[in-house]
Amino acid sequence: xxxxxxxxxxxxxxxxxxxxxxxxxxxxxxxxxxxxxxxxxxxxxxxxxxxxxxxxxxxxxxxxxxxxxxxxxxxxxxxxxxxxxxxxxxxxxxxxxxxxxxxxxxxxxxxxxxxxxxxxxxxxxxxxxxxxxxxxxxxxxxxxxxxxxxxxxxxxxxxxxxxxxxxxxxxxxxxxxxxxxxxxxxxxxxxxxxxxxxxxxxxxxxxxxxxxxxxxxxxxxxxxxxxxxxxxxxxxxxxxxxxxxxxxxxxxxxxxxxxxxxxxxxxxxxxxxxxxxxxxxxxxxxxxxxxxxxxxxxxxxxxxxxxxxxxxxxxxxxxxxxxxxxxxxxxxxxxxxxxxxxx
Amino acid sequence: xxxxxxxxxxxxxxxxxxxxxxxxxxxxxxxxxxxxxxxxxxxxxxxxxxxxxxxxxxxxxxxxxxxxxxxxxxxxxxxxxxxxxxxxxxxxxxxx
Numbered sequence: 001x002x003x004x005x006x007x008x009x010x011x012x013x014x015x016x017x018x019x020x021x022x023x024x025x026x027x028x029x030x031x032x033x034x035x036x037x038x039x040x041x042x043x044x045x046x047x048x049x050x051x052x053x054x055x056x057x058x059x060x061x062x063x064x065x066x067x068x069x070x071x072x073x074x075x076x077x078x079x080x081x082x083x084x085x086x087x088x089x090x091x092x093x094x095x096x097x098x099x100x101x102x103x104x105x106x107x108x109x110x111x112x113x114x115x116x117x118x119x120x121x122x123x124x125x126x127x128x129x130x131x132x133x134x135x136x137x138x139x140x141x142x143x144x145x146x147x148x149x150x151x152x153x154x155x156x157x158x159x160x161x162x163x164x165x166x167x168x169x170x171x172x173x174x175x176x177x178x179x180x181x182x183x184x185x186x187x188x189x190x191x192x193x194x195x196x197x198x199x200x201x202x203x204x205x206x207x208x209x210x211x212x213x214x215x216x217x218x219x220x221x222x223x224x225x226x227x228x229x230x231x232x233x234x235x236x237x238x239x240x241x242x243x244x245x246x247x248x249x250x251x252x253x254x255x256x257x258x259x260x261x262x263x264x265x266x267x268x269x270x271x272x273x274x275x276x277x278x279x280x281x282x283x284x285x286x287x288x289x290x291x292x293x294x295x296x297x298x299x300x301x302x303x304x305x306x307x308x309x310x311x312x313x314x315x316x317x318x319x320x321x322x323x324x325x326x327x328x329x330x331x332x333x334x335x336x337x338x339x340x341x342x343x
Numbered sequence: 344x345x346x347x348x349x350x351x352x353x354x355x356x357x358x359x360x361x362x363x364x365x366x367x368x369x370x371x372x373x374x375x376x377x378x379x380x381x382x383x384x385x386x387x388x389x390x391x392x393x394x395x396x397x398x399x400x401x402x403x404x405x406x407x408x409x410x411x412x413x414x415x416x417x418x419x420x421x422x423x424x425x426x427x428x429x430x431x432x433x434x435x436x437x438x439x
Contacts, residue, residue, distance in 0.1 A: 103393065103411060137369035137395035138409065155368055173368075180371035182344060197415065257347050259414075305413030307346075309372065311392040312410035312417075312427060314347040319417060 019124075021054040024082040030075050046071045047095035052119040056085035060126045063167070065156070066112060067133070068093040068101050080160040084167075089130065091115045102139030109141045113148040122150070131156045131171075134178060182308045187248040190306040194244040197302065202240060206233050215341040232288070232337070235274060239292035242266040243299025248306070259310070260322035263300025267293040283340040290333030294326040301326075351390040352408040357381055359404035366396035366405060 033046065048069045055078060064087040067077050074090060091111055093101035101107035116122075116130070132140055134155045142153035157166050157177035166173050209232040214225025243263050247254065254262040271289045280288075301322055304310040353374070362380040367373075372389040375382045375396065382404070384390075394409025410427050411417075420427035 099393075102395075103409075134369060135371060135395075137399055138393045139398070141398050141401075142365070143399070143401040158371060175373060178368065178371070179373055252344050257345070301414045305411070305415050307344075307412075309344050309389075309391050310346045310412035311351050311390060312412045313352055313392060313408065314350045315412045315414055315417060316427075317347060317350050319414060 019052045019054050019087075022078055022088070024055060024078050024080075024084075026075055026079050030071075034072055034075065048074045048090050050090045050092035050115065052121070052124070053088045053090060054086075055081045055088060056083070058085045058087050060124065062086055062125065064089055064121065064125060064130045065132075065163070066091055066115070066130055066136070068096065068098045068107050068136075070095050070097045070101070073097045077160045077163075080163055084164070087121075087125065089115055089119055089121065098133050099135040099138075102136045105139055107136050108139035109144045109148070112140055112145055112153075116145075116149045116151055128152060129154055133160075134158045134173070135180070180308045182251070184249065187251060187306075190303075191245055191248055193306065194248075194299070194302060198240075198244075198299065202236075206236060209233060209236060209337070212338060212341070215338060217342055231278065231280070235288045235292060236295060238270050238274060239267055239295040240299060242270045242292075243296040244303070247296075247300040247303050251303075251307070258301075258318040258322065259304050259307075259315075260297045260301040260318050260326070263297035264293050266300065267296030270296065281340060283336055283343070287333045287336030287340055290329045290336065294329035294333065297322065297329075298326045345386075345388050346391065346412075348388050351387060351392055352406070353384065353387055353390045353392065353396075354406045355382060355384055356404045356406070359402045361402055361404075363402075365399045365401075369395040369399050371395070 048071050050069050062085050065077065065081075066089045067074050069090045069092055074088075077088065091107060092115070093107045093111070096104070096106055098107060105111075112130075112132070121130075122128075128150050129152045130145075131154050132142075135158055137155055140153060142155070145151060145153045154171050155173075156163060156171075157173040158180055159177070162173065162177040166177065210229040211225060213229035213232055214220050214222060216224055243266065246266050247259070247262055251262070254265055256262055256265060268289075271285075271292045274288070274292075275285055301315075301318065304315045355375075360382050362377050362382060364377050364382070366382050367375040367377055371393065372391060374384055374386065374390050376385050377383070390407070391412055392407050392409045394407055397405040397407045397409070413427070417427040419425075
């Protein structure tokens with residue numbers, strides 16, 4: 001039998017009635033999912049099926065918002081649309097959030113134009129305007145989308161929570177709504193992301209220092225390893241935490257502009273504190289000074305990827321001296337540590 | 344919060360600018376203002392080189408070498424011999 005002869009009941013409905021409707025309320029699953037993603041669990045697969053969705057009861061005059069198909073972006077948008085009648089066009093950004101996808105081109109002009117065509121948007125709405133999140137502007141060129149599709153792109157506010165005010169003001173965002181900020185709660189949310197980033201490397205480093213602690217003039221002493229191996233591990237964990245927890249939390253107040261130096265500053269502070277708390281032999285203390293500074297510096301430098309204000313040119317500039325400095329300090333620290341065990 | 348001084352590649356050509364204001368709309372760090380029919384850079388050190396302004400300037404008045412200001416991305420680029428990229432579509436998912 002020819003499959004074309006099978007009647008699809010969906011085809012009998014008008015186009016707009018076939019579009020799935022989504023809730024503006026997030027349920028427990030949505031919230032748990034968000035938490036898991038922050039810790040990198042199942043992050044590869046936190047996607048929304050691209051296409052058109054309804055909020056409330058939109059008609060041919062209702063506005064169209066476009067969003068990335070990363071579920072956190074989509075959830076953030078829909079939960080701020082209570083009581084509104086709108087269309088949401090979800091673009092396939094490979095499950096990446098708005099800003100990152102825009103920077104990489106996945107949330108870009110061509111992709112948006114393709115989504116508009118695929119969803120037959122010109123048949124569903126009579127007007128010719130779509131509202132894009134402002135942070136998609138590094139990927140979406142409004143004038144090119146207009147040329148390709150006839151739709152005028154209006155850049156909305158940075159945050160979904162301002163969308164209602166944006167509509168109320170007649171498609172206008174205040175200067176505050178157009179600015180990206182980086183408040184402490186946002187910075188804190190990114191800590192688990194960085195924590196997961198270096199977890200395996202960290203375990204290897206910790207294990208190595210634990211084993212090295214057993215070195216002795218006479219060879220290798222198991223008892224010495226067990227007895228003295230915990231302090232180096234504790235030290236390194238403190239330096240790691242200084243880099244990935246204290247850096248984000250105290251970012252605006254830590255002196256010096258390069259992130260690598262912010263980390264160095266914290267590494268030094270941690271080293272001084274640990275030396276006050278635990279009196280260790282001089283060479284071993286010195287070796288941990290070097291190691292702490294390089295680890296805290298490297299991890300703080302890594303936070304440039306999460307920050308909302310570091311530029312590519314700037315990060316390249318600081319890495320030119322920071323990487324040699326971090327490698328050098330680690331090497332000196334490691335040599336001193338081994339020496340402290342052998343003398 | 345501001346990052347390093349005198350480092351960004353942002354460049355505005357006032358001769359090509361028509362003062363349409365698109366750059367001021369899309370910039371997430373309020374780098375531009377429109378005065379007397381032309382865009383003007385208020386403080387260039389606020390720029391993070393996201394590229395939104397040059398991407399949306401239909402008159403080609405703005406140039407910036409945009410990209411990810413991300414140390415892990417730059418290291419990825421060096422290791423893979425490519426442009427700096429924290430490509431979330433494959434490999435490490437924990438970036439940005």
